[in-house]
Amino acid sequence: MEKVIPYGRHLIDDEDIKAVIDVLKSDFLTQGPKVEEFEKALAKRFKAKYAVVFNSGTSALHGLYFAVGLKEGDEFITTPISFVATSNAGLYIGAKPVFIDIEEDTANIDVSRIENHITDRTKLISVVHYGGHPVDLENIKKIAQKHSLKLIEDGCHAMGAKYKDCEIGNLAYSDACVFSFHPVKHITTGEGGAVLTNDEGLYEKLIMFRTHGITKNKSNFINKKEGPWYYEMHYLGYNYRMTDIQAALGISQLKKLDSFVKRRREIANIYNEAFKNNPYFDIPVEREYAYHSYHLYAIRLKDRYKNKKSEIFNALKEEGLGVQVHYIPIYHQPFYRSLGYKDLYLAKAESFYEKEISLPIFPAMTDEDVDYVISKVFEVFRKI
Numbered sequence: 001m002e003k004v005i006p007y008g009r010h011l012i013d014d015e016d017i018k019a020v021i022d023v024l025k026s027d028f029l030t031q032g033p034k035v036e037e038f039e040k041a042l043a044k045r046f047k048a049k050y051a052v053v054f055n056s057g058t059s060a061l062h063g064l065y066f067a068v069g070l071k072e073g074d075e076f077i078t079t080p081i082s083f084v085a086t087s088n089a090g091l092y093i094g095a096k097p098v099f100i101d102i103e104e105d106t107a108n109i110d111v112s113r114i115e116n117h118i119t120d121r122t123k124l125i126s127v128v129h130y131g132g133h134p135v136d137l138e139n140i141k142k143i144a145q146k147h148s149l150k151l152i153e154d155g156c157h158a159m160g161a162k163y164k165d166c167e168i169g170n171l172a173y174s175d176a177c178v179f180s181f182h183p184v185k186h187i188t189t190g191e192g193g194a195v196l197t198n199d200e201g202l203y204e205k206l207i208m209f210r211t212h213g214i215t216k217n218k219s220n221f222i223n224k225k226e227g228p229w230y231y232e233m234h235y236l237g238y239n240y241r242m243t244d245i246q247a248a249l250g251i252s253q254l255k256k257l258d259s260f261v262k263r264r265r266e267i268a269n270i271y272n273e274a275f276k277n278n279p280y281f282d283i284p285v286e287r288e289y290a291y292h293s294y295h296l297y298a299i300r301l302k303d304r305y306k307n308k309k310s311e312i313f314n315a316l317k318e319e320g321l322g323v324q325v326h327y328i329p330i331y332h333q334p335f336y337r338s339l340g341y342k343d344l345y346l347a348k349a350e351s352f353y354e355k356e357i358s359l360p361i362f363p364a365m366t367d368e369d370v371d372y373v374i375s376k377v378f379e380v381f382r383k384i
């Protein structure tokens with residue numbers, strides 16, 4: 001094996017390193033000024049009123065499900081083709097994910113199937129912009145409004161993506177949007193996440209939820225302030241705080257988001273050109289309403305190759321391509337089976353899982369890396 005190219009990785013430069021070192025030399029490693037600075041920068045960048053950062057995308061989702069009022073016994077509509085975090089965060093609260101089948105081309109939740117699954121227990125629709133391709137937000141919003149449901153975006157794949165002219169995170173269609181700053185995502189803080197919202201009520205709850213459900217704001221106090229030290233706990237919250245070290249990295253990374261997305265799109269264009277009309281697999285689509293930010297470059301094997309997925313996957317690995325599969329349908333997981341999803345079979349999600357492989361795509365990839373991937377992919381398929 002000559003070299004290994006992962007499916008995704010971070011790009012850290014000297015400016016990022018200096019930002020982190022500056023915090024390490026400062027008075028605050030956590031709960032200092034950098035968290036608020038990062039939140040302000042995120043809110044400004046996405047033209048949202050509020051941003052609340054968390055120590056992961058998962059904890060941000062948990063906070064948001066709590067803040068929108070999801071409760072034990074409620075149902076929420078979501079997709080099976082996502083990382084388990086999207087539905088797990090609702091399970092933490094005791095709510096029940098209702099998985100809807102996906103669109104064949106985008107692998108996003110199939111809008112036309114949502115309404116059939118709405119019951120009087122449904123409180124929320126939680127969508128994922130799979131791989132960086134936005135869902136059809138306008139039509140999903142119409143359904144949410146018609147049934148008085150909250151609509152939230154798990155935008156963990158979709159920083160820098162646009163739906164029509166609206167950047168994901170801008171909240172023109174939804175109540176809130178979550179981002180993840182895991183190193184394979186568009187920008188990184190090591191681990192980290194954020195919720196963007198225009199809703200002051202959600203904002204207040206999120207701020208409290210990430211720090212034990214505690215408020216120090218005297219206008220919120222239920223009891224009389226007993227002294228300058230006083231604080232109150234109103235909800236059972238968690239320690240989901242981001243550190244100042246992470247926030248400083250986030251501020252520095254955010255400045256580079258546009259160039260990172262640009263490079264991802266350049267790589268996708270090179271792949272698209274090289275792989276168009278190939279006899280082995282289909283390439284990602286970009287619908288007319290979408291500006292794809294290519295967190296993933298997800299190929300789908302043609303029918304005659306799907307029984308050879310393991311063989312192809314192993315051969316690509318052997319050639320040094322750090323390919324991955326996104327995703328095993330969530331309801332396949334033994335834990336979900338044990339919760340009662342064992343008979344669930346969503347045909348499009350199953351078929352997508354049979355065929356999908358994610359090729360390497362990340363801003364630090366050189367043109368040589370991209371050419372290497374292309375030549376190795378063709379080499380592997382020619383031999384199969």
Ligand SMILES: Cc1ncc(COP(=O)(O)O)c(C=O)c1O
Nearest residue numbers: 056057058083085156180181182
């Ligand atoms: C769609 C989606 N949602 C949520 C998450 C969770 O984010 P984090 O890893 O930051 O907790 C991920 C992470 O992979 C994800 O891909």
